[in-house]
Amino acid sequence: MASENVEDYLKSIYTLQSKEGRVTTSSLSERLRVSAASVSEMIKKLADEGSVHHTPYKGVAxxxxGKTRAIRIVRRHRLWEVFLVEVLKYEWDEIHEEAxxxxxxxSDKLEERLDAALGYPTKDPHGDVIPTREGKVVQFGQASLASLKVGEQCVVSRVSDSSPDVLKYASKLGITLRKKIHIREKLEFDGSLRVQVEGREHFISGKLAQHIFVEPVADEKRRRSKSFKRVRTISRGKSS
Amino acid sequence: MASENVEDYLKSIYTLQSKEGRVTTSSLSERLRVSAASVSEMIKKLADEGSVHHTPYKGVAxxxxGKTRAIRIVRRHRLWEVFLVEVLKYEWDEIHEEAxxxxxxxSDKLEERLDAALGYPTKDPHGDVIPTREGKVVQFGQASLASLKVGEQCVVSRVSDSSPDVLKYASKLGITLRKKIHIREKLEFDGSLRVQVEGREHFISGKLAQHIFVEPVADEKRRRSKSFKRVRTISRGKSS
DNA sequence: TGATTGATTTAGGCTAGCCTAAATATAAGA
DNA sequence: TCTTATATTTAGGCTAGCCTAAATCAATCA
Known part of the structure; x- marks a missing residue:
């Protein structure tokens, strides 16, 4: 396979592409903590080898x-995260660096065996979907906790893994996957919330709420029948 | 910690030192498949940073x-080997490259958690001792199968991991850890043996016999007492 | 439109490790 | 002892990725 550096670039491009649409030299520079000049060089290299399209001064895609390779790395990352939590008893805020x-x-074989040993999990410990070996990413639509209104209830389906501190704090409040949340109060001017989780009440900033994704409370029976948005499959075609 | 390359050098020096005593530029060059010139450079670097003693034109130690660091890497290697066999169901001839x-x-933490999850194993799948975290390597004396005489019996305690082919062949003959072997015949002129393992007889070259290490047959009773609370399969609470 | 500003790319250098070829040291044999 | 063969080291180069500084492009605003 490719070098570790190349893999990191591909993965970052993939993530930025899904999250923001456009991927620029500077966004990569910031994300990878590498100078813009270095990014520019690497982009040329990736374009030469056919992993990205590059329009100078415009951006990359x-x-x-390239997408297939990126998804493969994401898959491996998330499988390892499951392993670290399920088997090695790591906390969800400790796993990113290791993964x-x-x-x-x-290797392909290791990926395969790991997947099998873990029971072919479909989500990582933060609730992110694990792409299949064929590169299919089945993303269920999710609403941010910040979008709910007073009185509504929901179930935590994902917590953004962008910061270990957020993860640590969320779990301290009892906000972990599959937990039920009631919105008790919402301050419109700053988006902050008073919520109830496992019988306890907490205040949550609008900022934090944006990192928490939820689904409607479902009956045990028809768990998958509803979601706030449409179920959607991101496969080889368009992202996001 | 150090770079991957430095770690590889340290580990090779450690292994060669244990096996042959003296470690030369050329032996490292051969083992690492790198030119002698490159080895010479790296040795200078390692000497500068205090990991090895170097007497120019004589060799390194x-x-x-340096020894502490090398042992630490060996420990990690062997822990992963146990993991690959016990948890991911690899064969013992498939694990070296992955490890x-x-x-x-x-990381230190990963090493610690892995060790715990595996039940603090003391030997890797080939029978090699896993150094402790403090760097202690408890090596029990072992005789090579080649040193036994006709009529003797023994128990397999280690099989050299220097070649996957040897490992594969040995397991095909049923020669795996803790198996009992009877020496039925020995040809002195080439050291080859006729042995019985699990009721079947096989011919074994002197060369192969040198890769198989054995202990005297022990009482059934005493042997059982080892703790076996290892993770053999992964049982998980929830699978998202 | 044309100047300015910010983003991007190019130029020129650095390091870690690798290489081959050349120089040098040791050891072994005449 | 002297010569020769072999092992080791040094010299000089290469690549991947990183950097800073300088040059260039594009987009916006006066």
Missing amino acids: LTEE ERLEHIT | LTEE ERLEHIT
Whole structure:
């Protein structure tokens, strides 16, 4: 496979592409903590090898091949995260760095065996979907907790893994996957919330609420029948 | 920690030191498949940072610090090997390469958790001793199968992991850890043996016999007492 | 429109490790 | 002892990725 550095670029491009649409030299520079000049060089290299399309001064986009490679790395990352939590008893805020290293040295066989040993999980410990080996990413629509109104109830389906501190704090409040949340109060001017989780009440800033994603409370029976948005499959075609 | 390359050098020096005593530029060059010139450069670097003693034109030896680091890597390598066999169901001839990569990206915490999850194993799947976290390597004396005489019996305690082919062949003959072997015949001129294992007889070359290490047959009773609370399969609470 | 500003790319350098070829040290044999 | 063969080291180069500084492009605003 490719070098670790190349893999990191591909993965970052993939993530930024899904999250923001456009991927620029500077966004990559910031994300990878590398100078814009270095990014520019690497982009040229990636374009030469056919992993990205590059329009100078405009931005990059993954080619089909680049996207496939990126998704594969994301898959490995998330499988390792499941392993770290389920088998090695890590907390969900401790796993990112470890998975970041493990993903790059994972052979096809190792990926396969790990997947099997874990029971073919479909989500990582933060609730992010684990792409299939074929590169299919089945993303269920999710609403941010920040979008709910007073009186509504919901169930936590994902917490953004962008910051370990957020994760740590969320779990301290009892906000972990599959927990039920009631919105008790909402301050419109700053988006902050008073919520109830497991019988306890907490105040949550609008900022934090944006990192927490939820689904409607479902009956045990027909759990998957509803979601706030449409179920959607991001496959090889368009992202986001 | 150090770079992957430095770690590989330290580990190789450690292994060669244990096996042959003296460690030369050329032996490292051969083992690491790198030119002698490159080895010479790296040795200078390692000497400068205090990991090895170097007498130009004579050879290298690990300092205490270098040895500690090398043993730590060996420990990680062997823990991963146990993991690959016990948890991911690899065969013992498939694990070396994977462990070779995993060992370099293993944080202290990961090492600790892995060790715990595996039930603090003391030997890897080939029978090699796993150094403790403090760097203690408890090596029990072992005789090579090649040193036994006709009529003797023994129990397999280790099989050299220097070649996957040897491992594969050995397991095909039923020669795996803790198996009992009877020496039925020995040809002195080439050291080859006729042995009985699990009721079947096989011919074994002297060369192969040198890769198989054995202990005297022990009482059934005493052997059982080892703790076996290892993770053999992964049982998980919830699978998202 | 044309100047300014910010983003991007190019130029020129650095390091870690690798290489081959050349120089040098040791050891072994005449 | 002297010569020769072999092992080791040094010299000089290469690549991948990183950097800063300088040059260039594009987009916006006067």
